[in-house]
Amino acid sequence: MSRWIAQKKPGQLVSKKHVMLLLKELIDDATFWLDIQLIPQEDKEALLSSVTPIERYWYEYLFPLWINEPDPKKDTWKKELMAGKFQGNDTLLVEKICDAIESLGGNTFHCYIADLSMATDLLTSGITNLPLCVQITSIRDTLSESKQQNWLDTLQHWRIDRGLFVNYNPTVPQIESRIGLEAFRCSDQISKKCYCKIDIDR
Structure with missing residues (x-):
């Protein structure tokens, strides 16, 4: 993701609403996930108890999977986001x-x-x-x-x-x-x- 972003001019990114929203989400999710990895177990439990059960599932299971494994759809949705084809209509x-x-x-x-x-x-x-x-x-x-x-x-x-x-x-x-x-x-x-x-x- 960092290589993908590094290849884009700042103005090109700012003009893409959904790209910017995706990047903000990624930064927030990655920050929270890294915090979980770096703190003692008792503090980790306290932090995870501050989120809902479904958010905990995301941060403990799905998000780490996505971070650590190849995403077969990534090349497709990156192109769609930059081309403005993803509108988030729903x-x-x-x-x-x-x-x-x-x-x-x-x-x-x-x-x-x-x-x-x-x-x-x-x-x-x-x-x-x-x-x-x-x-x-x-x-x-x-x-x-x-x-x-x-x-x-x-x-x-x-x-x-x-x-x-x-x-x-x-x-x-x-x-x-x-x-x-x-x-x-x-x-x-x-x-x-x-x-x-x-x-x-x-």
């Missing part, structure tokens, strides 16, 4: 879904790396605090089969063992609440090493 929807989950008592987390590299629009956990990676798409079921397979392959690559693929109709009333309710329910009910798909079309 950001508001994801935030509303997270609000719905949290109103039910769950925890949520969403970030660029999970979205770009791990086919995960949001991470959530419910009463049991078990992490669940959620992918949402408005593509019709007959057209989303390749996306579903890519989602499954990606989750297995990152050794994510609980995933939910939500295929939704955006015209359904209160769709954010519907998706949030299903994600919250599944976060407690899906067993380990399970990948589920649901349709919300009416």
Whole structure:
């Protein structure tokens, strides 16, 4: 990532909104992760207890995996980010879904790396605090089969063992609440090493 950024002129980076947001997230995540590595165990536990269970899953498991292993999608999303092809059009929807989950008592987390590299629009956990990676798409079921397979392959690559693929109709009333309710329910009910798909079309 540092080599990628070093090759860009400052003005070129500043003009790319999502590149700048990604870099800020990476700096924040890497700083927190490094802090965890460098402090005594008792202080580490105290620091980790200050975040939600799903954030702890990110910092203790998924983020270190991404840091230490090759990302097969990295070259693709770097080009899309610099070309302005990544618009984050579902950001508001994801935030509303997270609000719905949290109103039910769950925890949520969403970030660029999970979205770009791990086919995960949001991470959530419910009463049991078990992490669940959620992918949402408005593509019709007959057209989303390749996306579903890519989602499954990606989750297995990152050794994510609980995933939910939500295929939704955006015209359904209160769709954010519907998706949030299903994600919250599944976060407690899906067993380990399970990948589920649901349709919300009416």
